Amino acid sequence: QVQLVESEGGLVQPGGSLRLSCAASGFTLDYYAIGWFRQAPGKEREGVSCISTRDGTTYYADSVKGRFTISRDNAENSVYLQMNNLKPEDAAVYYCAADKLFTIQAMCASAGPPGMDYWGRGTLVTVSS
Numbered sequence: 001q002v003q004l005v006e007s008e009g010g011l012v013q014p015g016g017s018l019r020l021s022c023a024a025s026g027f028t029l030d031y032y033a034i035g036w037f038r039q040a041p042g043k044e045r046e047g048v049s050c051i052s053t054r055d056g057t058t059y060y061a062d063s064v065k066g067r068f069t070i071s072r073d074n075a076e077n078s079v080y081l082q083m084n085n086l087k088p089e090d091a092a093v094y095y096c097a098a099d100k101l102f103t104i105q106a107m108c109a110s111a112g113p114p115g116m117d118y119w120g121r122g123t124l125v126t127v128s129s
Contacts, residue, residue: 001025002118005023034097035049035051035099037112038090038092038095052104063089068084094123099115
């Protein structure tokens with residue numbers, strides 16, 4: 001089947017780190033734009049970071065610049081999000097999504113526009129002491 005599967009999230013203390021993965025099956029991520037999005041209770045979904053799996057171009061929300069790093073491994077057909085120095089406001093359900101037409105800037109700025117080709121089910125990240 002065609003799907004995106006996020007790794008398990010977890011509970012992290014403020015200042016801690018966590019790495020999320022997004023693995024594709026049933027299709028090849030190469031030449032897709034891939035985005036990480038998040039949604040906290042009572043808040044709208046926001047774009048966190050996006051990457052082109054073709055050339056590695058990246059985009060980050062201002063709130064995570066310098067703390068989060070998005071990367072790809074085309075051989076593993078996966079995209080990763082390394083999250084460092086986590087803050088309570090980072091707590092949310094994190095989703096990965098893929099589309100072959102949107103630019104990464106449009107994907108992240110629009111918080112995942114309608115018509116995205118594939119969405120993962122989401123994984124919960126909790127940041128609390």
